[in-house]
Amino acid sequence: MKFSEMFEKVASYWPNQIVVDDCVGAGESRYSPKLWSLYEEIEEKYGIVESWEGVLNYSIYGELHKLLIKEFEKENYIILLDKVDKKKIEESMYNNFGALPEWDWLLAEYENDLEE
Numbered sequence: 667m668k669f670s671e672m673f674e675k676v677a678s679y680w681p682n683q684i685v686v687d688d689c690v691g692a693g694e695s696r697y698s699p700k701l702w703s704l705y706e707e708i709e710e711k712y713g714i715v716e717s718w719e720g721v722l723n724y725s726i727y728g729e730l731h732k733l734l735i736k737e738f739e740k741e742n743y744i745i746l747l748d749k750v751d752k753k754k755i756e757e758s759m760y761n762n763f764g765a766l767p768e769w770d771w772l773l774a775e776y777e778n779d780l781e782e
Contacts, residue, residue: 668779669756676722679708680747686734687743696735718772725758726750753780
């Protein structure tokens with residue numbers, strides 16, 4: 667399984683443009699209920715809670731959250747999916763898979779095909 671194929675599939679569940687004008691908190695603890703709700707809706711709609719798609723979905727959410735913090739400080743309340751760092755998403759996903767023995771089968775078939 668190639669990362670680019672996995673990412674393309676799960677990223678297609680997300681809208682490219684996400685309005686995050688509902689943020690609460692400050693700094694690194696800034697939080698958008700809309701973004702979190704969207705993450706949960708995707709998991710439920712596509713039934714990916716306990717699957718590789720779910721792990722990748724959470725990794726995408728994590729990078730979108732980091733982007734939200736940066737953009738909100740510039741008073742930009744819209745984040746774009748195509749602005750996330752795919753390498754960081756891949757790294758997060760791979761680390762999450764490596765932490766659990768039940769994902770060993772996936773790691774055996776996994777290929778990081780991002781350009782170095």
